Amino acid sequence: MAPILKVAVIGAGISGLATARALKREAHQVVVYEKSDQLGGTWVYDPRVESDPLGLDPNREIVHSSLYRSLCTNLPRQLMGFVDYPFAIREYGDSRNFPGHEEVLEFLNEFARDFGLVELIRFKTEVVLVEQVDLRNDQWIVGSRANKVSSSEVFDAVVVCVGHYTQPRLADLPGIENWPGKQMHSHNYRVPEPFQDQIVVVIGDGPSALDIPLEISKVAKEVHLSSKSPDIKLSKLDCGDNMWQHSKIDHVDGNGEVTFQDGASIRADFILHCTGFNYCFPLLKTEGIVAVDDNRVGPLYKHIFPPQLAPNLSFVGVPYRSAPLTMMIDLQAKWMAHVLSGKAPLPSKEEILADVQKYYRYMDDKGIPKHHTHSLWFEFEYPDWLASQVGLAGADEQTRLIKKSYFKFIADKSFWRNGEWQLGYGLEEDELR
Ligand SMILES: Cc1cc2nc3c(=O)[nH]c(=O)nc-3n(C[C@H](O)[C@H](O)[C@H](O)COP(=O)(O)OP(=O)(O)OC[C@H]3O[C@@H](n4cnc5c(N)ncnc54)[C@H](O)[C@@H]3O)c2cc1C
Ligand SMILES: *[C@@H]1O[C@H](CO)[C@@H](O)[C@H](O)[C@H]1NC(C)=O
Numbered sequence: 001m002a003p004i005l006k007v008a009v010i011g012a013g014i015s016g017l018a019t020a021r022a023l024k025r026e027a028h029q030v031v032v033y034e035k036s037d038q039l040g041g042t043w044v045y046d047p048r049v050e051s052d053p054l055g056l057d058p059n060r061e062i063v064h065s066s067l068y069r070s071l072c073t074n075l076p077r078q079l080m081g082f083v084d085y086p087f088a089i090r091e092y093g094d095s096r097n098f099p100g101h102e103e104v105l106e107f108l109n110e111f112a113r114d115f116g117l118v119e120l121i122r123f124k125t126e127v128v129l130v131e132q133v134d135l136r137n138d139q140w141i142v143g144s145r146a147n148k149v150s151s152s153e154v155f156d157a158v159v160v161c162v163g164h165y166t167q168p169r170l171a172d173l174p175g176i177e178n179w180p181g182k183q184m185h186s187h188n189y190r191v192p193e194p195f196q197d198q199i200v201v202v203i204g205d206g207p208s209a210l211d212i213p214l215e216i217s218k219v220a221k222e223v224h225l226s227s228k229s230p231d232i233k234l235s236k237l238d239c240g241d242n243m244w245q246h247s248k249i250d251h252v253d254g255n256g257e258v259t260f261q262d263g264a265s266i267r268a269d270f271i272l273h274c275t276g277f278n279y280c281f282p283l284l285k286t287e288g289i290v291a292v293d294d295n296r297v298g299p300l301y302k303h304i305f306p307p308q309l310a311p312n313l314s315f316v317g318v319p320y321r322s323a324p325l326t327m328m329i330d331l332q333a334k335w336m337a338h339v340l341s342g343k344a345p346l347p348s349k350e351e352i353l354a355d356v357q358k359y360y361r362y363m364d365d366k367g368i369p370k371h372h373t374h375s376l377w378f379e380f381e382y383p384d385w386l387a388s389q390v391g392l393a394g395a396d397e398q399t400r401l402i403k404k405s406y407f408k409f410i411a412d413k414s415f416w417r418n419g420e421w422q423l424g425y426g427l428e429e430d431e432l433r
Helices: 014-025 101-114 208-216 325-341 349-366 381-389 397-412
Strands: 006-010 029-033 126-134 137-146 149-155 157-160 182-185 199-203 222-226 243-246 249-252 257-260 265-267 270-273 291-293 296-298 313-315
Touching (some): 006 126, 006 137, 006 149, 014 157, 014 325, 126 149, 199 265, 208 222, 325 381
Parallel strands (some): 157 313, 182 270, 199 222, 199 270, 222 243
Antiparallel strands (some): 257 265
16 A cells, blocks of 8 residues: 655645645645635735735735736636536526636635545645755655744645746836836736826736736726737727737837837836746745746656656646646646555656656757746647546547637637627637537
């Protein structure tokens, strides 16, 4: 019989919950550390914003969630569930295809209750340190703080599930040190009011760089989107009379002007950075064995195991651009738990390190920038591989079809409907079938 391990899970968001369930199923002894007073991570809306709207001040008090008040999921609900625990249409909730964030939180609480996970969580307990006891001892120390009281405990294994949508990543803007206007990163965006009557430039290409400007445009004087995609031409958007699309910003000036590479130049009041986030693990002390370099967390075998410390240190929830995301995280958790139990033993340290290096070389050959190391490009290859490792079938036909029709829709840009940005990209129930 496999030994029962004492495992620390850090974080009680989707990754920590999926991990706790998978470890519990393998009969391990699990402690989940959660610094907040409730589970759900990103999905716990917090109206507070940080004192530094760009997140540069290292002494600021950190607010974990980047949710804004109006946020609905950007994946249809069929793609929001766990492997064997679908995000069904709730009787009491709304039946929109793209539910509001409150419903996701409710779903996660229900999940945690149904699998007896709540009692495993130590709330309001922040992990400040994770390190090996010493080089000869395979165990790990987890140092934590609760109510200003520090304590530490020894574990056989640690799974890091702290999320990666909290620390702002900012674009390089020539001249920004002299630019006199206001700035904010989307991490600190909650409601449109601060943008009332402002001329706003929104930088970014991700989902928040599409969603937030539309909301802002209802109150702002003008909204100018700036994208770094190479094929963008200056154009007026037909989703309101005050929105324009621009190319990348060339530079900004001390007189308040923002000049785009398309040659246009405007005097703006506010720059909103929807430029994504950086991985950040201040709690980890691994003597550089796992490091973050230009948003590559590495080396990590299959985005989970640092070869030198595997399998007792692992990361769940690192990859992004995955649809379905929750299912991918759930499969990571299941595989990690099987590896810890010896049901799915890893190849040798040398082999798994070679595998990571092969992946890095592949990226180099393809010219994929380092900071895209953990992007899954919405492919099924990785989750399907994980599923095969734990004896499950990969994503089913229905999931593939839903994803396909969803992305076709996004690509068609049909979500700009009647000059209105529809919540949830305007997808109707029947369009996903
Ligand atoms: C604006 C926004 C919109 C999104 N929309 C979608 C969507 O529509 N669909 C989708 O599938 N995904 C979406 N995502 C991705 C989302 O992050 C994932 O759905 C999911 O929340 C990731 O879960 P996680 O557990 O990895 O991280 P998180 O949800 O961030 O959870 C991490 C947890 O770890 C805790 N923690 C961190 N550090 C410590 C510490 N030192 N000690 C103790 N506890 C700690 C935190 O308090 C938190 O509870 C969105 C993300 C953002 C930012
Ligand atoms: C992982 O932890 C178990 C239990 O403490 C231990 O027996 C094993 O040697 C550890 N493995 C490594 C590679 O450190």
